[in-house]
Amino acid sequence: xxxxxxxxRIDRWFLSKLEYCAxxxxxxxxxxxxxxxxxxxxxxxxxxxxxxxxAARIGSEELAVRAxxxxxxxxxxxxxxxx
Numbered sequence: 001x002x003x004x005x006x007x008x009r010i011d012r013w014f015l016s017k018l019e020y021c022a023x024x025x026x027x028x029x030x031x032x033x034x035x036x037x038x039x040x041x042x043x044x045x046x047x048x049x050x051x052x053x054x055a056a057r058i059g060s061e062e063l064a065v066r067a068x069x070x071x072x073x074x075x076x077x078x079x080x081x082x083x
Contacts, residue, residue, distance in 0.1 A: 001015045001016050001019055020047065021047050021048070024040075024043060024044060024047055024049075027040070028054065028057040028058055032058050033058060033059075033060040033064050033065065036054075036058050036068065038072045038074065041054070041068070041069055041072060041074050042074055045069070045074060051065040051066045051069065052065075
């Protein structure tokens with residue numbers, strides 16, 4: 001992160017988020033739909049991965065990931081701020 005920041009002047013916060021997504025993406029490859037932990041599913045969704053992207057990493061289909069996510073009660077939440 002630091003080396004890339006020095007070379008490009010891209011914000012460190014943004015680079016650290018990209019690094020986190022890359023590490024999470026690599027970690028997901030260690031699982032399949034039967035072994036994919038609920039906690040990792042939550043982390044992946046919070047990091048912005050779509051069901052299709054998760055499926056590609058765990059060697060599954062988008063609809064299977066969606067069904068698994070719903071079965072595990074990992075559902076979208078919309079938070080509204082009233083200003």
